[in-house]
Amino acid sequence: MNAAAEKASWDEAYNFAYLDEQTKRMIRRALLKAVAIPGYQVPFGGREMPLAYGWGTGGMQVTASVIGPSDTLKVIDQGADDTTNAVSIRRFFKRVAGIATTEATEEASVIQTRHRIPEKPLKEGQVLVYQVPQPEPLRKLEPRETETRKMHGYAEYGLMHVRLYEDISRFGHIATTYSYPVMVNGRYVMSPSPIPKFDNPKMENNQAIQLFGAGREKRIYAIPPYTSVKSLDFEDHPFEVQRWPQACALCGARDSYLDEVVLDDKGGRMFVCSDTHFCADRQEKGHRGPMAADPAAGAFARSSDTSARKEGER
Amino acid sequence: MKSMISVSALSKEFVLHTQGGARIPVFDRLDLEVAAGECVCLHGPSGAGKSTLLRSLYANYKPSSGHVRVVHGKDVVELGSAEPWQVIEVRRRSVGYVSQFLRVIPRVPALEVVAEPARLAGVPDAEAERRARTLLDRLNIPQRLWGLAPATFSGGEQQRVNVARGFALDYPILLLDEPTASLDAANRQVVVALINEAKARGAAIVGIFHDAEVREAVADRLFEVTAYRRDAA
Amino acid sequence: MSALMLSETVTPKRQPLMRATGVSKSYGETIGCLDVSFTLNPGEVIGIVGESGSGKSTLLNVLSAQLSPDIGTVEYDLRHKGMSDIFRLSEPDRRRLMRTDWGIVHQNPRDGLRMDVSAGGNVGERLMAIGARHYGEIRAEGLDWLAKVELNASRVDDKPRTFSGGMQQRLQIARNLVTRPRLIFMDEPTGGLDVSVQARLLDLLRGLVRELGIAAIVVTHDLAVVRLLADRLMVMRHGRVVEEGLTDQVLDDPHHPYTQLLVSSVLQV
Numbered sequence: 097m098n099a100a101a102e103k104a105s106w107d108e109a110y111n112f113a114y115l116d117e118q119t120k121r122m123i124r125r126a127l128l129k130a131v132a133i134p135g136y137q138v139p140f141g142g143r144e145m146p147l148a149y150g151w152g153t154g155g156m157q158v159t160a161s162v163i164g165p166s167d168t169l170k171v172i173d174q175g176a177d178d179t180t181n182a183v184s185i186r187r188f189f190k191r192v193a194g195i196a197t198t199e200a201t202e203e204a205s206v207i208q209t210r211h212r213i214p215e216k217p218l219k220e221g222q223v224l225v226y227q228v229p230q231p232e233p234l235r236k237l238e239p240r241e242t243e244t245r246k247m248h249g250y251a252e253y254g255l256m257h258v259r260l261y262e263d264i265s266r267f268g269h270i271a272t273t274y275s276y277p278v279m280v281n282g283r284y285v286m287s288p289s290p291i292p293k294f295d296n297p298k299m300e301n302n303q304a305i306q307l308f309g310a311g312r313e314k315r316i317y318a319i320p321p322y323t324s325v326k327s328l329d330f331e332d333h334p335f336e337v338q339r340w341p342q343a344c345a346l347c348g349a350r351d352s353y354l355d356e357v358v359l360d361d362k363g364g365r366m367f368v369c370s371d372t373h374f375c376a377d378r379q380e381k382g383h384r385g386p387m388a389a390d391p392a393a394g395a396f397a398r399s400s401d402t403s404a405r406k407e408g409e410r
Numbered sequence: 411m412k413s414m415i416s417v418s419a420l421s422k423e424f425v426l427h428t429q430g431g432a433r434i435p436v437f438d439r440l441d442l443e444v445a446a447g448e449c450v451c452l453h454g455p456s457g458a459g460k461s462t463l464l465r466s467l468y469a470n471y472k473p474s475s476g477h478v479r480v481v482h483g484k485d486v487v488e489l490g491s492a493e494p495w496q497v498i499e500v501r502r503r504s505v506g507y508v509s510q511f512l513r514v515i516p517r518v519p520a521l522e523v524v525a526e527p528a529r530l531a532g533v534p535d536a537e538a539e540r541r542a543r544t545l546l547d548r549l550n551i552p553q554r555l556w557g558l559a560p561a562t563f564s565g566g567e568q569q570r571v572n573v574a575r576g577f578a579l580d581y582p583i584l585l586l587d588e589p590t591a592s593l594d595a596a597n598r599q600v601v602v603a604l605i606n607e608a609k610a611r612g613a614a615i616v617g618i619f620h621d622a623e624v625r626e627a628v629a630d631r632l633f634e635v636t637a638y639r640r641d642a643a
Numbered sequence: 644m645s646a647l648m649l650s651e652t653v654t655p656k657r658q659p660l661m662r663a664t665g666v667s668k669s670y671g672e673t674i675g676c677l678d679v680s681f682t683l684n685p686g687e688v689i690g691i692v693g694e695s696g697s698g699k700s701t702l703l704n705v706l707s708a709q710l711s712p713d714i715g716t717v718e719y720d721l722r723h724k725g726m727s728d729i730f731r732l733s734e735p736d737r738r739r740l741m742r743t744d745w746g747i748v749h750q751n752p753r754d755g756l757r758m759d760v761s762a763g764g765n766v767g768e769r770l771m772a773i774g775a776r777h778y779g780e781i782r783a784e785g786l787d788w789l790a791k792v793e794l795n796a797s798r799v800d801d802k803p804r805t806f807s808g809g810m811q812q813r814l815q816i817a818r819n820l821v822t823r824p825r826l827i828f829m830d831e832p833t834g835g836l837d838v839s840v841q842a843r844l845l846d847l848l849r850g851l852v853r854e855l856g857i858a859a860i861v862v863t864h865d866l867a868v869v870r871l872l873a874d875r876l877m878v879m880r881h882g883r884v885v886e887e888g889l890t891d892q893v894l895d896d897p898h899h900p901y902t903q904l905l906v907s908s909v910l911q912v
Contacts, residue, residue, distance in 0.1 A: 237757065237759070237760065246734070246738070249735075250734070250735035250738060252735075252738065252772060254768055254769070254770075254771040254772025254773070255768065255771075255772075257771040257776070258757075258760055258764050258767065258768050258771060261763070261764050261767055261771065261778060261781065261782075262760060262761060262764050264778050265761055265763055265764065265782070265799070265800050266761075266800065329776075330776055330777060330778040331776050331777045331778075332777050332778050332779050333778050413646040413647055415647075416646045416647035424896075425898070426903065427899075427900030427903050427904075428900070428903050428904055428907055443646050465895070465896075469889065469892065470891050470892060470895055470896065471892070471895065471896040472888070472892060472896055472898070479647040479649065480647075481647065486647045486648065486649050488649055494874065494875045494888060494889045495657065495684050495687060495874075497889055498874055498889070515846065515849070515871065516842035516843070516845070516846050517842065517843065517846045518846065530853070
């Protein structure tokens with residue numbers, strides 16, 4: 097909180113938060129426009145970041161542009177605070193901005209996320225920054241950028257339903273489980289980045305500001321607080337989120353998004369919260385899942401390298 | 411008698427641009443009136459212009475000069491200057507035409523070929539089909555052929571389907587181009603009966619009949635097309 | 644003197660569906676089409692014939708709002724506004740018109756179909772574009788249209804990539820007709836198809852156009868196609884319409900030297 101008052105606490109070889117001030121201004125202008133037109137993709141002059149595309153360069157530029165010395169940053173990768181990507185980004189901002197970091201959702205003022213929304217409801221004043229690989233929800237069916245721009249401009253979104261139609265005709269239900277398209281503020285169809293559709297309802301009327309950065313595609317879009325965000329569906333195939341028959345093996349939660357973890361090569365497995373902080377918090381408060389006492393599960397929970405919990409995507 | 415077709419000073423000349431602009435005059439300043447209930451037989455040797463005149467009455471050929479007027483409901487339509495859609499309307503409701511050969515449409519079954527004109531004129535499907543069945547039956551087309559496309563029919567069968575099509579609707583005006591050619595005696599008699607029934611209900615009929623017997627049975631008068639040849643002395 | 648006097652009561656003028664006035668389009672020095680005017684009535688089928696480079700495709704592209712003319716106007720009878728210049732509509736209005744009240748059947752089905760979307764999805768797209776949100780109804784309508792164009796219902800979930808050329812063309816027709824347009828544009832609808840397949844397609848088109856009372860503008864170089872489909876014919880040469888009239892009149896009694904050449908060049912089978 098008083099970091100700014102003291103001597104610079106970051107590596108002064110870099111400008112605060114890595115990007116130069118002009119770039120940050122440019123990005124903030126794009127962000128303002130994005131907030132003013134919820135769901136609309138604003139092009140921006142993306143910079144090269146010191147990591148490869150696909151590792152969160154878009155999200156990092158947004159974070160760098162909105163973060164101040166008094167902010168507290170949380171970074172999650174598929175819900176986990178302690179995976180390689182999350183750890184690296186957190187360390188990066190510690191070094192170039194000297195800001196405080198946290199794993200606790202409620203303590204963070206800025207949360208950069210890859211593919212999850214924390215289970216704990218966000219509050220006013222918090223900023224959620226999404227890393228976005230492909231910002232264009234229509235791209236898979238319409239490769240022409242000129243055409244997708246017109247479709248957004250004139251709100252011609254029939255094609256989006258064609259995508260869902262194809263799902264139902266092939267699988268009997270809408271099989272899209274992540275990057276599930278949403279209608280923002282009744283106007284723009286938007287890709288929520290590859291979060292599980294389980295998280296889609298959390299975007300609706302969220303108290304926090306939600307910012308989306310796509311580094312490779314150089315697009316920024318946003319959902320201001322208290323905005324309507326509806327998942328697209330059919331009357332006879334309404335939107336539904338995933339459900340699990342199990343509770344979290346460690347904390348016993350029944351209302352969180354669960355990852356399947358293989359424990360051995362004999363078919364041993366367990367389902368645990370994807371949101372590590374949420375899970376740990378519950379366990380601290382005395383909640384126990386069916387496998388909390390199991391040594392294998394305990395070893396997993398203590399392990400600092402939980403990259404095994406990732407879905408191996410990327 | 412009420413006049414149904416009125417041709418005045420009609421001239422027709424073909425100009426063959428592909429053959430050095432050769433001019434082929436057919437008839438010149440031809441006049442013809444046809445009344446309701448009357449059957450006029452166009453007469454003259456081959457090449458006299460009988461078919462050309464008949465086609466001109468159907469607006470299939472455009473006049474070089476002169477007029478062809480026909481009664482269409484409460485109106486009189488001048489075919490030479492009418493809009494295409496008006497001509498189509500006239501053909502749909504007022505003027506029926508039996509050509510020398512059936513223009514076969516791939517895949518459309520005989521029954522549908524015959525029922526189509528009535529259907530297009532707004533006759534309900536069931537009624538149009540009933541009429542088509544009656545006509546095919548009278549013209550001795552075996553029932554097993556009704557559901558087949560006429561492309562594979564014999565010449566005589568195709569011609570009878572063609573005649574049936576022409577009588578599928580009670581047109582006030584009927585143009586018949588050799589309707590009995592390639593028909594046997596029994597079927598010729600059916601066609602004669604159909605023509606006489608049409609006359610009795612007041613249709614104005616213009617036809618080309620080579621068969622003297624048929625001509626004798628249906629024609630009220632002969633019309634000599636050759637009398638209007640430009641070189642006719 | 645004629646015994647029949649022309650009626651005093653002139654048949655009331657029809658409200659045209661489309662009217663083109665003095666339409667010209669050139670590409671630099673190359674003339675596309677020159678000073679073309681005509682009126683299309685509801686339910687009427689017009690054929691445009693001419694050899695390659697005669698300007699018939701350019702004309703079709705202008706009429707279907709895919710290309711704007713250098714001069715001239717194209718008016719269309721909009722459902723709620725009456726005759727309106729299609730090039731003065733806002734782009735979203737024009738696009739809406741094109742995917743609801745119009746249909747465009749391209750010569751190459753690849754231009755008119757989404758090859759990565761199932762047959763049912765291809766047919767359903769226009770319905771979803773105008774707000775249909777009931778999967779079961781969209782699918783039922785899709786199946787209904789597949790039957791109308793004689794495609795087997797079992798192919799509803801197959802991608803058009805796996806279809807033959809004739810099947811793709813029929814799917815394209817279903818995709819266009821599903822919103823019950825009042826006007827469809829067809830560019831060489833039988834081009835590139837086997838003769839046996841052509842006949843089937845033509846017969847199908849003829850039936851659908853008549854049954855649904857759709858007006859159509861068909862560009863082709865095949866006189867047999869227009870003989871079967873078109874009420875009226877326009878013959879184009881060097882960008883100009885050199886002859887027009889009832890189809891059978893133009894084909895059986897051609898007046899312009901070029902039309903005579905065209906008609907006499909067709910091999911009789």
